[in-house]
Amino acid sequence: MTATAPHFGPSPSVPPMRRPLAAAALLAALVTMVAGLLLGGAAPASAHAALTGSDPQDGAVVATAPKEVTLTFSEQVAMGDGSIRVLDPGGKRADTGAAPRDLQSGSTVKYGVTLHSGLPDGTYTVAWQAVSADSHPISGAFTFSVGAPSETTVALPSNEAGGGLVGALYDIARYAAYAGFIVLAGGAAFVLACWQRGAGARPLQRLVVRGWLTLTAATLAMLLLRSPYTGSGKLADAFDLDGLKAVLETKPGAALVSRLLLLGAAALFIAVLFGAYAKREDEREKKDLTFGLAIGGTVIAAGIAATWALAEHASTGIQPGIAMPVDVLHLLAVAAWLGGLAALLVALYRTPDIGATTVRRFSRIAFGSVLVLTATGLYQSWRQVGSWSALTGTGYGQLLLVKVGLVAVLVGVAWISRRWTARLTEVPTEAGTAVDPQTDADASAEVEGEPADESEDPSRAAQLARQKAAVATATKKRIRDADPERSGLRRSVLAEVGVAVALLAVTTVLTSTEPGRTEEEAARASTGASAPATAGPVTLSLPFDTGGRNGKGTVRMDIDPGRTGANGLHLWIDGPDGQPLDVPEVKLAFTLKSKDIGPLPVVPDRLTEGHWTASGIQIPMAGDWKVAVTVRTSDIDQTTIGKNIKIG
Template sequence: MTQTIAPRVRSLVLLLLAAAGLLLAGAAPASAHAALTGSDPQQGAVVDKAPTQVSLTFSETVSLSDDSLRVLDPKGKRADTGAARNVSGTTYAVKLHSGLPDGTYTVTYQVVSADSHPVAGAYTFSIGAPSSTSVTVSDQTAGGGVVGWLYGFGRYVSYAGFTVLAGGAAFVLACWPRGSGVRAVQRLVVSGWVALTAATLGLLLLRGSYTSSGKFGDVFDLDLLGQVLQTKTGAALVSRLLLLAAAALFIAVLFGAYDKREEEEKRDLTFGLAVGGGVVAAGIAATWAMAEHASVGLQAGIAMPVDVVHLLAVAAWLGGLCALLVSLYWAPAKAPLDAGAVRRFSQIAFGSVVALVATGLYQSWRQVGSWTALTGTRYGQLLLVKVGLVMLLVGIAWISRRWTAQLTDPVTATGGKQRECTKERVTARAASGDGKRADAEDGKQAASRSKRTDAADPKRAAQLARQRAAMDTAHQKRVRDADPIRHGLRRSALAEAGVAVALLTVTTLLTSTEPGRTVEEAEAATSASSSSSSDAGAVTLDMTFDTGGADGKGVVRLDIDPARVGGNEMHVYVQRPNGRAFDIPEVKVAFTLESKDIGPLPVVPDHITTGHWSANGVQIPMAGEWNIAVTVRTSDIDQTTVSKNAQIG
């Protein structure tokens, strides 16, 4: 039975890992964690005279580099004087050259939010009157491309490595000290350390390119690496490497001196190793808490230790589960995993679930903030998926606890089997007494021949001894694997591990997704800004569209200023769902006043720059509630028309 199960187990594990990889590969690029909530001059604004500076306001503090904010004139030349500075709070500004000519200017920004994620974007404003511009803004999403994918994969590997490293070591110390001598368990924990160390080094090298150019060739740029080391994230990654050096010493003791001690000596050493390992594990977990979501926003002083507890609970449960699974399948027959170890792990897993629920509820409240954000933002939707996976995992764990209870019951697990085996032996003796005596005689003769062979050929004797030992080991393994209770526990633990892979993937995606609370705060600030523009006489309309073709989804924003009878200035901005500028083949606008049967009045705006069209002197002949229809064409055959009503005049 074991020979048929093992290939299935390997296939299932490989399938789960492949599915996790595909989920990571197909995930959208990381959303910006600091949203642009305001600017001066505003997007699409036409100012009478050149401003002295351009300022941007974000939803949270950001980190700047020398070229974080740039202002380009219509010919693509720099119009700013240099490095940006913090003006106040979350507002940052860059000064402009004096005597700038009229025309359309492009503002680009590339910053890093306080929770370590890159944020990029661009918009235009005009001095005097709009003009054509030679500036094209790259459609590359901040943190995207090959470097972005590698960085995301490195994050996943680092979480998985920490889980296996910390959880596997905790399983050995708290549940099964004899496991320190099992090669399969040793390889599991060491592989967790190797994965975490390699991923941390990779993230450190990728970080500079990830937050700036996005080019793979810049991964080994020493200047970028030096800049990364001066950031909060760089300090966290270096701290993690130093702690991993201490973890290497811990592993050497755990699988070296600790394994060679007698049982009495192990008890004395276990406490010291548990304290030292706990401190190192908590320190490694803190390197995530000090540089990501927990370090910014509401109640950061409470959120960071809560995040550390959450990560440790995940490692104790899921990492211990991996160690349990390895022990159930690959522990040597002479030293199988005992029922007491399974029972102790069950208790630790239960405590970890309680800690996860408590810390998870706090984190959810802090990051989501409202019921609408729970269902209306990507972060909230991923969180719901995570909650569902945790509930499924708890359900499977409950089944595992039932198998554990049977495994630890001496009557069902051992006594019953012993009685059955005894009955079978008695029946066999009664049915074949003569055969037994004959076998006994044959056995004596074989033993006599074996003794003569041993005396004559020591090498042959050693070979026969090894063969007998291998046969005994194989027999013990067959007897152990035939236990239906142990087999059921294996299957439930394997199912838990499969769900844990998906859970770890969703958790990684959550850490790279903009929290729901931040999304709603940014939208509220943007709405307030748009409302203030409308009060000043301008009209801004946002309309989502879907032409039905490939890459056919987006948002079109239409600005009409001053929205009155007579001549008006109109700007049309087309963006992808992720907020990046979106160039499409054609945009057309039509105005209709249905109450007076006027229109449609067509307007074909001029293309200004990437995702931006403009038209001057748009004539509105009469005040009223106008229907404004925008036709967007994303390919030769894919187009659609979206419309909204607006009060003009």
């Protein structure tokens, strides 16, 4: 007696030991590729908001101490006590220590702190830290000087907010949360829409449950790490109850708590799907339950996806009312495609009874998901990038190009999988292969259609049942392994999952990277505020004569990059014969008469005979600057020569 049942399996020509090695090699290669792309080619991750201006400006030299320091941002930010600190040259607080004042006017986002009165001359350091509206921490520092630049004991912070061990753990949790959601939502959708009998398959049950556990654990970790991630950066503060309370009052904290509540509903959904639904036999009742689970599951999945849309990039910038629903739709399409792909891979490798019809159903769903991803992705790309220059000239745009490339590779591999799917045929098998290891002993003890002997010892009957179940499983595996079409499909689906892992990594990095549109807008605003020079390095030559012995020569000078802010200087002194001339002392001073700034003194260091250098020369603003060079050739012979140079 024979029956017809479809089975999938690898080609028998591939040795069993080499198959896992090949899979491991593929995944290792993909992980290496992604690591290289993210670590070597991507700009450092930054957030949506950016500092667009300050008063005083970075590097400015003011005649008298200001009463306050203000910072202007491109987007809304959240600030707390100590978010803006002003330190004097000795490292002491120059501000009053009060929380920053919100000076917002219209669309301008500005915060300020009041300074102490009677501040002495010197260089002051402004260190700031905030949380942008899309939940990412931002920080920075700059200096300004009162009277003239001076030495300072304050070191500018080298680490960005959200970095270090806490930042790494938070990024890992963010990646795990995306992966868990995709497996949870996509795996459940695969069972309901493509293979309802798979609700009773243990491998698929374990896959979906692990997706739920991963998402839940990652969400809890993000909730605990949120306070040190946006604040101190110390891992021990993850268990600070006051910090956790403060997090719960923020939009990202509320989104994480909402996600945990929805995961409670998701747990009930999973219990019904793999419990009552898997055991339901009546077709009409099962159809009604399928409809109810589909509606409930869609609502839960959309709600979980909305916790990302409400707290990250989609909730800020232009058109948030359109961007948030589009982002939810985008995440659901990703889950349907990549999560269903993971479920299909598990079914192909771990369950013997998945049919060709199931694969074709998933192929149609995947195709529809790709169409949705294309439409929503184009809108998101336009919204976050905004211009061709931002697409190639910003970190976000470059990562987006990497993502598009990976999607193209994934679609190409999926096209190969569809070709294998079209070639699938039903494989005839023996009726004995349909024996379920969980059936009762009497049914399992049947041999060649003969019932088990009721008078036989029950333990002997159970032993025979286990043996026949093992034989049935081995027969099914042998038949699977003899089908080259299913072997090709398994390999192509494995490749799809490998590329999907890489794609998910790039997508996770994109969520914490400043969008290209915002980066360019912030750069333009910063450019307009500080008016940096665009002419490039300044080179000049000044002849001199101190009137003494060996008192004639020429001063050659390079100022690089020749713009506002910090500059480097190289100065050479040549004698009349063009050879280096060693002199006891050289001094410089910069003066901007139109703004009554200066003279700003500069004392270069002697590098070698006739060669002097200085670094960190602060030019506070653009204009027609006069540079005066004093050359001393002996104890009594010196001269000062000057020339006007244009900076900016």
